[in-house]
Structures are given as C-alpha cells and as structure tokens.
Amino acid sequence: MTVAIAFSLVAPVGARQRPYDAIMKDVGSTFGTLRKTLETGDLTATTSDAEKLARLFTEVEQFWVPFRTKDAIDAARGARDAAVAMAGAAKAKDAQAAKTAATRLAASCTACHLSHREQLPDKTYRIKP
Amino acid sequence: MNRRLRFSVLASRFVFRFFTFVTVLVGGLPLAAQAPPTAKPPQTEELAREWFVRLNELDDWYISFDGQEQNGAVVDRFLALYADDAFHQVGPSDRQAGAVVFHGRDAIRKWANDFSKTYTGLNYRVEYKTRQEKPVQPFYVTEFPWGGTGASTQFEAIYTNRDDRRQFVVPAAVFFIFDEAGKIQSLRLYVLQNEAAEIA
Numbered sequence: 457m458t459v460a461i462a463f464s465l466v467a468p469v470g471a472r473q474r475p476y477d478a479i480m481k482d483v484g485s486t487f488g489t490l491r492k493t494l495e496t497g498d499l500t501a502t503t504s505d506a507e508k509l510a511r512l513f514t515e516v517e518q519f520w521v522p523f524r525t526k527d528a529i530d531a532a533r534g535a536r537d538a539a540v541a542m543a544g545a546a547k548a549k550d551a552q553a554a555k556t557a558a559t560r561l562a563a564s565c566t567a568c569h570l571s572h573r574e575q576l577p578d579k580t581y582r583i584k585p
Numbered sequence: 586m587n588r589r590l591r592f593s594v595l596a597s598r599f600v601f602r603f604f605t606f607v608t609v610l611v612g613g614l615p616l617a618a619q620a621p622p623t624a625k626p627p628q629t630e631e632l633a634r635e636w637f638v639r640l641n642e643l644d645d646w647y648i649s650f651d652g653q654e655q656n657g658a659v660v661d662r663f664l665a666l667y668a669d670d671a672f673h674q675v676g677p678s679d680r681q682a683g684a685v686v687f688h689g690r691d692a693i694r695k696w697a698n699d700f701s702k703t704y705t706g707l708n709y710r711v712e713y714k715t716r717q718e719k720p721v722q723p724f725y726v727t728e729f730p731w732g733g734t735g736a737s738t739q740f741e742a743i744y745t746n747r748d749d750r751r752q753f754v755v756p757a758a759v760f761f762i763f764d765e766a767g768k769i770q771s772l773r774l775y776v777l778q779n780e781a782a783e784i785a
Contacts, residue, residue: 475650519652524748571750574647583648585656585705585747 476519476583483512487561490542494555499546502554506543509561510536523585531568535561629734630724632666632767636759637740639663640709643701656701663697664690668768675774706745706752711738729762733770736761742776743784752784 490505513536520528538561545553574582639662646656667673673687673696687693711722727735737760745752755776762771 473651476648476652477650522652523648523654525750526748527750583650585644585646585648585654585702 474515476516477581479512479515479519483509483516483565486512487565490558494551494558497551499549499551499554502546503543506539506546506554506557509539510543513539525572525585528568528572531564535564535568538564628767629726629728629736629761629763632763632769633724633726633736633738633759633761634711636666636761636769636772637709637711639666641707643697644705644707646701654702656698660694660697660701664694666769667693667772668764668766668770671769672771673769673774674772676776676778703747704744705747706743708743709740709757710743711740712756732765734763736763753781754784755781 486505486508490502490509493499493501493505513532517529517532517536520532538557542554542557542561545551545557572584574584576582639659642659643656643663644659646654646659649655667690669690671689671693673693675685675687675696677683677685687696711724713720714723715721722738724736724738729735737758739756739758742755742757743753744755755778757774757776759775760773761769764770
C-alpha cells in the first residue's frame with residue numbers, strides 16, 4: 457500500500473520531466489512525417505501523426521506551466537488544439553481543413569521558437585525564459 | 586685653465602640641476618596631494634556603470650532541458666558587486682507596502698534571484714543629456730569625508746514581464762554608496778511605477 461502511494465506520487469513527476477529536447481525532437485520528426493502524409497493524401501497516417509502531436513504538445517504545455525510563461529503555454533495549447541483539429545479533419549477525410557490546421561500548428565511553433573529558443577554558436581539550442 | 590673652466594661648468598650644471606630638482610619636488614607636492622581625488626571619480630563611475638551591466642545580465646540565463654532555471658551564475662556575478670553587509674533598498678511591491686530594505690548578501694541574493702526570474706528583456710539604461718549636440722550619460726559622483734565614494738544617476742528601466750510578456754519603460758534613479766574597496770555599501774533604487782508606460 458505504502459509503495460503504491462509512493463509510486464503514484466513519483467510517477468507523474470517522472471512522466472512530466474521527460475527532457476524537453478527529447479519532446480521537441482519527437483515533435484520535429486512527427487511533424488515532418490505528417491507534412492509528407494498530408495501531401496500524399498494519406499489521411500489515415502495524418503490522423504495518427506496529428507493525434508501523436510496533440511499528446512506531445514500536452515507534454516510541452518506541462519513543461520511550461522510551472523514557469524507561468526503565458527506565451528509559451530498559449531503556444532503549446534494553440535499547437536495542441538490545432539493538432540486535435542487536424543486529426544478530426546483527417547478522420548473526416550477533409551484534407552483542406554487538415555492542411556489549414558497544420559499551418560496554424562506551424563505558426564504556434566514559430567511564435568514560441570522566436571521567443572524561447574536560442575541557437576548557440578555550436579548549433580545546439582537552449583531554452584530562454 | 587681648461588680644468589678650471591671645466592670645473593666651473595660642471596659646478597654650475599650641478600647647481601642648476603639641484604635647484605631644478607628642488608623646485609619640481611616642492612612645486613609638485615600640492616599636485617601629488619590633489620592627485621587621488623581627480624583619479625577616483627572615473628573609477629566610481631565605472632563601478633556604477635558595471636552595476637547596470639550586471640543588472641541587465643540578470644535575464645541572461647537558460648532553462649535546462651529537465652526544467653531547471655539556471656540563473657545562479659548571473660545572480661552570483663551581480664552579487665559580487667556588493668559588500669557583505671550591504672543594504673539594497675527598493676520601492677514597494679504588490680507583496681510589501683512601503684520601502685523594502687534587503688540587508689546582507691543572502692537577502693540581496695533573494696532580491697536578485699526573484700528579479701532575474703520575474704523579468705526578461707532587461708534594458709536599464711542611463712538617460713542621455715544632450716546640450717550643444719553633445720550627448721552624455723551623466724553620473725553624479727561624490728567623495729565622502731569618511732572614505733568611499735557615492736554616485737547617482739537617472740535612468741530608464743525597460744523590462745518585459747516574464748509571465749505575460751508585457752513590456753514597459755519606467756523612469757528611475759539609483760543612488761550608490763561605495764566603500765573604499767569599491768563594493769556597494771548601500772544602494773537605493775527609485776522606480777517611478779506611476780509613470781510606467783507600456784510598450785506596444
């Protein structure tokens with residue numbers, strides 16, 4: 457019982473603390489695949505990628521919530537909402553709506569990167585507060 | 586004859602050099618006594634300017650990939666300007682009414698840490714005064730009779746709230762008292778929040 461309670465307290469924290477660069481790399485590769493599936497009209501694959509992106513942006517939002525940084529939280533929520541909309545449109549076989557949602561998602565990414573991503577001379581990235 | 590002439594020339598040269606030396610020595614004494622005051626003010630101004638540099642660096646840090654706010658180095662650099670028993674006084678905030686005084690390194694570290702995590706886009710810059718097409722950023726420097734120096738200046742505090750990303754410009758002034766080692770003994774910061782203007 458004690459072990460179960462302790463695990464339940466620790467597990468969510470461990471889940472929340474997946475390294476941010478790992479989440480971003482997942483986002484990058486998933487969004488890259490999604491663009492290709494959208495171009496080829498494979499809406500089944502688009503649905504799957506969009507649903508994965510929605511989960512990833514929930515992680516992104518959870519990363520920013522403790523810092524109370526409104527623009528980053530809003531961008532993550534905007535991206536997640538766009539991913540959910542994209543998944544819905546792809547399921548409904550509405551390729552145009554899915555593409556519009558993908559553009560909205562990309563805009564959320566750009567906004568957050570402009571404000572919170574900095575590239576260092578060695579081409580690695582850092583998170584700006 | 587030649588020997589006498591040579592002796593007389595050498596003697597007169599010696600006398601001339603001796604009196605020149607004495608004249609320069611005696612005449613130079615008051616100048617030497619005045620030298621330190623003229624040398625100190627620029628140093629005091631540099632100390633005050635360095636405070637602005639390090640204050641503006643308080644937003645120059647990153648969040649690690651595992652979510653740690655890594656502002657320790659910039660806070661340490663800022664704190665190195667203060668004496669161990671320094672006073673740092675700021676205006677009221679929404680957390681405390683009246684003047685807020687931080688005494689000692691630990692207390693000032695807390696202020697710097699909070700400041701560093703609350704604001705971004707820091708650009709506190711000394712106000713320019715321009716006359717006859719000559720712009721300067723003046724510091725008003727004084728030397729205290731008990732040792733140490735003081736400096737003050739007017740500046741514009743430009744900052745962005747980290748949480749809502751709203752940017753402001755606020756007129757402000759700062760008064761420093763430096764000890765003889767050049768550390769801040771006391772600092773009073775006036776930020777006129779009633780005159781704050783939001784930058785759209």
